[in-house]
Amino acid sequence: xxxxxxxxxxxxxxxxxxxxxxxxxxxxxxxxxxxxxxxxxxxxxxxxxxxxxxxxxxxxxxxxxxxxxxxxxxxxxxxxxxxxxxxxxxxxxxxxxxxxxxxxxxxxxxxxxxxxxxxxxxxxxxxxxxxxxxxxxxxxxxxxxxxxxxxxxxxxxxxxxxxxxxxxxxxxxxxxxxxxxxxxxxxxxxxxxxxxxxxxxxxxxxxxxxxxxxxxxxxx
Amino acid sequence: xxxxxxxxxxxxxxxxxxxxxxxxxxxxxxxxxxxxxxxxxxxxxxxxxxxxxxxxxxxxxxxxxxxxxxxxxxxxxxxxxxxxxxxxxxxxxxxxxxxxxxxxxxxxxxxxxxxxxxxxxxxxxxxxxxxxxxxxxxxxxxxxxxxxxxxxxxxxxxxxxxxxxxxxxxxxxxxxxxxxxxxxxxxxxxxxxxxxxxxxxxxxxxxxxxxxxxxxxxxxxxxxxxxxxxxxxxxxxxxxxxxxxxxxxxxxxxxxxxxxxxxxxxxxxxxxxxxxxxxxxxxxxxxxxxxxxxxxxxxxxxxxxx
Ligand code: SF4
Ligand code: SF4
Numbered sequence: 001x002x003x004x005x006x007x008x009x010x011x012x013x014x015x016x017x018x019x020x021x022x023x024x025x026x027x028x029x030x031x032x033x034x035x036x037x038x039x040x041x042x043x044x045x046x047x048x049x050x051x052x053x054x055x056x057x058x059x060x061x062x063x064x065x066x067x068x069x070x071x072x073x074x075x076x077x078x079x080x081x082x083x084x085x086x087x088x089x090x091x092x093x094x095x096x097x098x099x100x101x102x103x104x105x106x107x108x109x110x111x112x113x114x115x116x117x118x119x120x121x122x123x124x125x126x127x128x129x130x131x132x133x134x135x136x137x138x139x140x141x142x143x144x145x146x147x148x149x150x151x152x153x154x155x156x157x158x159x160x161x162x163x164x165x166x167x168x169x170x171x172x173x174x175x176x177x178x179x180x181x182x183x184x185x186x187x188x189x190x191x192x193x194x195x196x197x198x199x200x201x202x203x204x205x206x207x208x209x210x211x212x213x214x215x216x217x218x219x220x
Numbered sequence: 221x222x223x224x225x226x227x228x229x230x231x232x233x234x235x236x237x238x239x240x241x242x243x244x245x246x247x248x249x250x251x252x253x254x255x256x257x258x259x260x261x262x263x264x265x266x267x268x269x270x271x272x273x274x275x276x277x278x279x280x281x282x283x284x285x286x287x288x289x290x291x292x293x294x295x296x297x298x299x300x301x302x303x304x305x306x307x308x309x310x311x312x313x314x315x316x317x318x319x320x321x322x323x324x325x326x327x328x329x330x331x332x333x334x335x336x337x338x339x340x341x342x343x344x345x346x347x348x349x350x351x352x353x354x355x356x357x358x359x360x361x362x363x364x365x366x367x368x369x370x371x372x373x374x375x376x377x378x379x380x381x382x383x384x385x386x387x388x389x390x391x392x393x394x395x396x397x398x399x400x401x402x403x404x405x406x407x408x409x410x411x412x413x414x415x416x417x418x419x420x421x422x423x424x425x426x427x428x429x430x431x432x433x434x435x436x437x438x439x440x441x442x443x444x445x446x447x448x449x450x451x452x453x454x455x456x457x458x459x460x461x462x463x464x465x466x467x468x469x470x471x472x473x474x475x476x477x478x479x480x481x482x483x484x485x486x487x488x489x490x491x492x493x494x495x496x497x498x499x500x501x502x503x504x505x506x507x508x509x510x511x512x513x514x515x516x517x518x519x520x521x522x523x524x525x526x
Contacts, residue, residue, distance in 0.1 A: 152301075153344045154328060155347055157395065157399070158396075159387075160382065160387045160458070160459045161330065162459070163387055169331045169334070175388070194399070196353065196403055199350045199365060
């Protein structure tokens with residue numbers, strides 16, 4: 001179970017910027033339980049975006065957005081609406097956003113912060129990783145997580161050890177920032193990285209609320 | 221003056237600056253630092269004191285810097301993000317400034333897996349660009365990172381950063397340099413340059429972007445004594461570019477030491493002519509005694525009065 005919290009709508013609108021046509025994609029798994037995904041969150045977000053003058057070019061609800069197979073199968077039916085969209089807004093956890101970014105050749109914005117992995121690491125074996133940092137930066141990095149994949153959790157681009165696309169720690173491992181660079185470049189979004197990402201607020205990771213959560217026998 | 225350090229004075233006076241590097245010992249013997257300091261005291265504008273370089277435990281850069289200072293050298297304290305969080309870093313910045321250190325060089329730091337404690341937990345609470353911004357905030361805004369005021373005696377440090385023209389991807393390298401300048405870097409030291417052609421490509425992009433007029437760039441140079449040293453660096457040091465011609469030139473030389481010095485002198489000649497280069501940073505790894513020889517032969521001594 002991955003715990004997510006909604007990003008403030010102001011932050012989401014800021015990320016969408018000038019983009020007019022948005023495709024909404026919501027997860028019906030953990031995110032539904034956290035009320036960041038599911039039908040209700042989808043309806044609310046659609047209303048919010050329209051209120052802000054955006055056009056929602058399509059919506060889809062997928063049981064588990066962290067599963068690329070499911071995402072690809074479900075989105076095959078939405079090709080037209082997806083085509084029309086400037087970007088995708090994903091109502092899901094960090095893994096969900098990364099999975100969608102791998103399947104869709106469009107900018108994918110996260111609508112939530114993942115704050116805790118809650119003891120269970122997702123429901124599908126996935127190569128996408130999230131470390132529940134609580135301040136999701138996937139918007140800035142084009143859907144690849146530097147917190148989970150960069151050996152130094154760097155937020156402002158690759159260290160001096162990145163060479164031929166590989167990480168200084170291990171020549172067989174891709175440098176996360178090379179992947180981020182490639183992805184942003186192909187999306188024409190390299191400008192994202194010109195902005196300085198400020199020091200992170202690590203206290204957002206695994207919030208106190210989550211630590212207080214106890215599962216009673218009845219719940220399990 | 222931002223810091224009043226000698227390095228700042230030399231650079232702002234438009235003189236060609238010279239810095240070098242001093243690696244602290246893997247023990248607590250101050251004599252080792254004093255011996256190394258002896259080679260370059262009075263001959264350079266600043267000396268980098270490395271911070272547990274390649275993630276190998278050594279005497280701290282602040283302590284070693286203070287010992288170097290007692291020998292008449294002006295230290296450039298290196299600080300990496302690997303081993304300390306923002307609380308410890310700010311505390312050490314205050315301490316260093318209190319002890320008279322006037323220059324800092326901000327780096328991410330090599331990953332601990334490359335060093336002698338691969339089992340350590342790393343920190344990386346902030347990255348090198350955020351560190352630069354933090355030092356600038358402490359100095360210019362008189363505030364801690366949190367925004368709490370530093371009511372008096374803010375740490376006045378000349379802020380340095382590094383750039384590696386040979387790491388990938390090139391386009392991001394220039395972008396990152398621009399970010400470092402925007403964050404508050406006053407000067408830049410580059411990774412050691414052996415591949416002058418690739419370095420030229422980078423410099424071109426840097427001058428095209430107008431970055432050379434916003435920051436002082438010092439070119440990293442490493443004289444070597446043997447072709448084996450080059451081969452070692454080629455395969456073991458992250459982010460290096462070493463042309464094969466250079467290796468064969470060293471290999472076929474009768475007097476490899478002299479050849480190494482000559483190559484270094486040629487490099488100095490070339491970079492002095494390049495637009496936007498404000499100085500050199502010499503890193504003779506394990507061959508500190510060669511520093512004064514090279515500087516003398518390059519006509520860089522005596523250092524200017526500032
Ligand atoms: S930035 Fe990475 S670790 Fe943080 S919430 Fe997003 S995916 Fe998870
Ligand atoms: S090489 Fe890339 S992935 Fe590895 S630590 Fe540096 S920036 Fe991070």
